[in-house]
Amino acid sequence: MEMDSNETQPKVVVSSPARRISLRQMTLSDVDHYMVWATDAKVAQFCSWEPCTSREEAITYITDSVLTHPWLRAICLEDDRPIGYILIMAVDDIRKEIGYVLARKYWGKGFATEAVRLVTAEIFKEMPEIERLEALVDVDNMGSQRVLEKVGFTREGVMRNLIIMKGSVRDMVMFSFLPSDPLK
C-alpha cells in the first residue's frame, strides 16, 4: 500500500461500490477502536485469540502483530473509523486464507460481506500467484459461513476434528474461491 508523502496517513486502498466502507492499513492511533472488538468475548468466540484485557496489551498487539502483518486492512466507515479488520494469511505460495472480524455493534448490516467481496475482487490482481483463496470456519459460526456463501465462495465440506480451539476439538467448514469463480 502506498503512503502519503508525510508517511503518517495511510491511503485508502479501496472503497466498496456503495462507499459504505473502505479498507486501509491500521495505525497505532486506531487502538481505541481496535479495543472495541478485541475486548469482546463474543467477537473472540470463534477466533484463536483471547479477548484483550488492557490498552497496553492492545498497543503491544498492534505494534507486534498488526503493523507487521503482511496483509491486514482496517474496515472503516465513511468517517474513517475502523469497525474491524480483514486479513490475508499465506498457507503456501498459491494458497492464501482470508479472515475477518467486526465489532459486534455492526454485525448483521452487510459490512463483512462487503469487505470480503472487496478483498476477493482485488486480491487476485494484487497477488496474481494466488490459485486458491480459502476460509476455515467453525461449524457453529453461521454468520461467517453465510458471509462467504453470499460472496460466492464454495462450501467444500466439513473437516472433522481439525483444530483445538480454546481447549475444544472443533470441526471446521472449508470454503474456497478460485480466480475463475464468479463473485456474487
Ligand SMILES: CC(C)(COP(=O)(O)OP(=O)(O)OC[C@H]1O[C@@H](n2cnc3c(N)ncnc32)[C@H](O)[C@@H]1OP(=O)(O)O)[C@@H](O)C(=O)NCCC(=O)NCCS
Ligand atoms: C462473522 C462476522 C464477520 C459477520 O459479520 P456481519 O457484518 O454481521 O456479516 P453480514 O452482515 O455481512 O452477513 C451476515 C449474514 O449471516 C447471517 N447470520 C448471522 N448470524 C447467523 C446465525 N446464527 N445463523 C444463520 N445466519 C446468521 C445474517 O443474517 C447475514 O445473512 P443475510 O444477509 O442473508 O441475512 C461477524 O459476526 C464477526 O465479526 N464475528 C466474530 C469474528 C468471526 O467469527 N470472524 C470469522 C472467523 S472465520
